[in-house]
Amino acid sequence: MSWLFGYNSPQVPPTAPSGPPEDDKTRGQQQPGKSEEVIGGRTNYSFDSSALERAAKAAKEIERSKYADQAVELTKLQELTRQKEINLQEKQIEERIVGMKAEGQRMAEEERRKTLIEESKHAKSRADYQDQLARKRQEDELAMKAKMQEDNLRKQEESIKKQEALRKATIEHELQLRHKYDLERIEADVKARAKAARENRDVNLEQLRASEEERRKTIVEQIKTSGTVIGAGLQEFLDDKKKVITVIAGLSALAVGWYTAKRGTSVTAKYIEARLGKPSLVRETSRITPLETIKHPIKTAKQVFRGSGDPLKGVVLAPELESRLRDIAITTKNTKRNYGLFRNVMFYGPPGTGKTMFAKSLARHSGLDYAILTGGDVAPLGKEGVSEIHKVFDWAESSRKGLVLFIDEADAFLRKRSVVQFSEDMRAMLNAFLYRTGEQSRKFMLIVASNQPEQFDWAINDRLDELVNFALPGQNERERILLQYFKQYIADPATSGARRQRLRLADFDWVQKVREISHKTEGMSGRELSKLVFGWQASAYASEDGVLTVKMIEDNTAEAMRQHARKMDWLADEKKIDVKPTKI
Numbered sequence: 317m318s319w320l321f322g323y324n325s326p327q328v329p330p331t332a333p334s335g336p337p338e339d340d341k342t343r344g345q346q347q348p349g350k351s352e353e354v355i356g357g358r359t360n361y362s363f364d365s366s367a368l369e370r371a372a373k374a375a376k377e378i379e380r381s382k383y384a385d386q387a388v389e390l391t392k393l394q395e396l397t398r399q400k401e402i403n404l405q406e407k408q409i410e411e412r413i414v415g416m417k418a419e420g421q422r423m424a425e426e427e428r429r430k431t432l433i434e435e436s437k438h439a440k441s442r443a444d445y446q447d448q449l450a451r452k453r454q455e456d457e458l459a460m461k462a463k464m465q466e467d468n469l470r471k472q473e474e475s476i477k478k479q480e481a482l483r484k485a486t487i488e489h490e491l492q493l494r495h496k497y498d499l500e501r502i503e504a505d506v507k508a509r510a511k512a513a514r515e516n517r518d519v520n521l522e523q524l525r526a527s528e529e530e531r532r533k534t535i536v537e538q539i540k541t542s543g544t545v546i547g548a549g550l551q552e553f554l555d556d557k558k559k560v561i562t563v564i565a566g567l568s569a570l571a572v573g574w575y576t577a578k579r580g581t582s583v584t585a586k587y588i589e590a591r592l593g594k595p596s597l598v599r600e601t602s603r604i605t606p607l608e609t610i611k612h613p614i615k616t617a618k619q620v621f622r623g624s625g626d627p628l629k630g631v632v633l634a635p636e637l638e639s640r641l642r643d644i645a646i647t648t649k650n651t652k653r654n655y656g657l658f659r660n661v662m663f664y665g666p667p668g669t670g671k672t673m674f675a676k677s678l679a680r681h682s683g684l685d686y687a688i689l690t691g692g693d694v695a696p697l698g699k700e701g702v703s704e705i706h707k708v709f710d711w712a713e714s715s716r717k718g719l720v721l722f723i724d725e726a727d728a729f730l731r732k733r734s735v736v737q738f739s740e741d742m743r744a745m746l747n748a749f750l751y752r753t754g755e756q757s758r759k760f761m762l763i764v765a766s767n768q769p770e771q772f773d774w775a776i777n778d779r780l781d782e783l784v785n786f787a788l789p790g791q792n793e794r795e796r797i798l799l800q801y802f803k804q805y806i807a808d809p810a811t812s813g814a815r816r817q818r819l820r821l822a823d824f825d826w827v828q829k830v831r832e833i834s835h836k837t838e839g840m841s842g843r844e845l846s847k848l849v850f851g852w853q854a855s856a857y858a859s860e861d862g863v864l865t866v867k868m869i870e871d872n873t874a875e876a877m878r879q880h881a882r883k884m885d886w887l888a889d890e891k892k893i894d895v896k897p898t899k900i
């Protein structure tokens with residue numbers, strides 16, 4: 317009904333009393349009952365009652381119309397529909413507002429998350445930078461301290477040298493003076509004595525003669541007296557038969573006792589040696605004998621309580637070989653733990669490549685003792701060889717801990733019977749060895765090492781479970797070996813700060829230098845490389861100030877390389893010579 321009274325919507329009242337309300341477009345633009353006049357720029361408001369009148373009139377017409385009720389109903393329905401539409405729109409708007417709020421929150425969350433990530437990134441990079449700064453600062457401080465210490469040391473050394481020189485000069489002066497006075501005193505003394513002797517010569521001669529005569533008489537008297545006493549005693553003893561028999565029996569008993577004791581001791585010693593003593597063929601062993609325990613208790617205790625450690629500690633090898641040896645070490649350790657049968661292994665390769673070193677380390681790691689023999693010691697034993705070999709295996713079998721039996725240069729006595737003319741003794745020794753190693757042992761692990769594995773008798777090869785090649789070190793390994801020994805022989809002593817240590821390092825990048833030398837030393841073995849570094853150390857010690865310089869390193873290396881080349885020439889010559897089979 318609102319359109320009747322002209323409010324809520326700018327409607328023009330219907331002109332036809334029976335028709336439905338007109339379209340919005342047909343409605344008037346002014347609200348009924350109100351008119352606005354603009355006079356001189358001001359708006360004057362005045363009430364227009366004509367609209368009301370029109371409305372009243374329209375209402376009356378509607379009342380009079382026969383469709384009045386339907387019109388009202390329709391209008392009501394339209395109103396309801398519109399209200400529902402409006403409600404729906406309101407709801408949609410509300411939902412949209414809620415959606416927008418949620419979206420706004422999500423975006424704000426996203427923004428906050430991004431900000432947090434950025435902040436943490438910033439914080440991290442700031443922390444990293446500060447850490448770097450701190451490290452650098454620390455390094456600088458350390459370097460400065462080291463330099464200051466070095467300066468102080470140098471100053472101290474200089475001052476000590478000066479003091480030493482001063483003291484030496486003083487002592488020398490004192491000695492010269494004393495020597496001069498002594499010479500003068502001796503001269504005066506000699507002169508005085510010579511003068512006195514000259515003056516008293518006759519008197520002295522008379523005195524000497526008298527005293528000599530007196531001494532002669534006394535000796536003659538003594539001889540006479542003792543002859544009489546011994547003669548009387550002997551006469552008395554021989555006259556008494558009982559005494560003579562007793563003395564003879566006593567002396568015989570004494571001789572028999574002494575002889576028995578001597579033989580008994582040697583037999584017991586031999587028995588103890590066979591059970592506990594080290595066989596003479598064993599050059600070196602970690603097995604502790606009771607005698608060793610008594611002689612060196614501290615060393616023995618250290619050995620007993622030493623941990624197993626890394627089996628490759630200090631041994632530098634190519635990575636593939638290292639991993640293979642690690643496997644062998646693990647197998648050996650587990651065999652010992654489970655009381656299993658040990659494997660027989662052959663290490664072959666050029667001399668000085670770490671075969672012995674690793675065998676010792678393997679024993680330590682696996683909780684076994686080690687014993688080192690050399691094939692070269694067995695060959696010259698001749699007839700004794702067989703019993704010595706049995707002694708070694710008996711001794712190895714009696715080990716409670718288990719033993720790594722390492723035979724270096726094993727080819728010296730285990731060579732092919734067919735190629736070399738074998739002596740009977742050598743054949744017997746080889747047979748003894750084959751007999752004792754026919755079956756694997758739970759007591760010892762056999763490792764044979766050789767530079768010429770092709771020389772082994774076939775029966776020996778048959779007894780070996782694993783062959784490991786120790787090749788010459790490559791460039792990387794050479795660098796690692798040189799660095800290891802440089803640190804051990806030079807860098808550690810030079811930086812130990814020990815007062816009596818005179819070894820010093822000149823100012824150069826030794827890591828770079830060592831790398832350079834590792835490129836030049838191709839063909840050198842681990843032993844040659846360790847000796848090379850040792851030579852550097854020796855040169856520094858031999859120098860006046862004990863400082864190792866780049867020049868010393870270079871000179872030494874050049875010399876070592878010349879020597880290595882010469883050795884290689886000899887080896888090549890040796891190979892060229894057609895070696896005739898020799899009887900061994």
Ligand SMILES: Nc1ncnc2c1ncn2[C@@H]1O[C@H](COP(=O)(O)OP(=O)(O)OP(=O)(O)O)[C@@H](O)[C@H]1O
Pocket residue numbers: 630631632633666667668669670671672673674724765767786797841842843844846
């Ligand atoms: N791979 C290596 N890593 C570190 N040092 C090594 C290596 N090889 C050799 N050396 C050095 O050389 C020395 C001798 O090594 P080792 O006795 O183990 O050689 P080897 O192969 O048994 O030689 P040989 O056949 O002459 O007995 C070691 O004491 C060590 O100083």
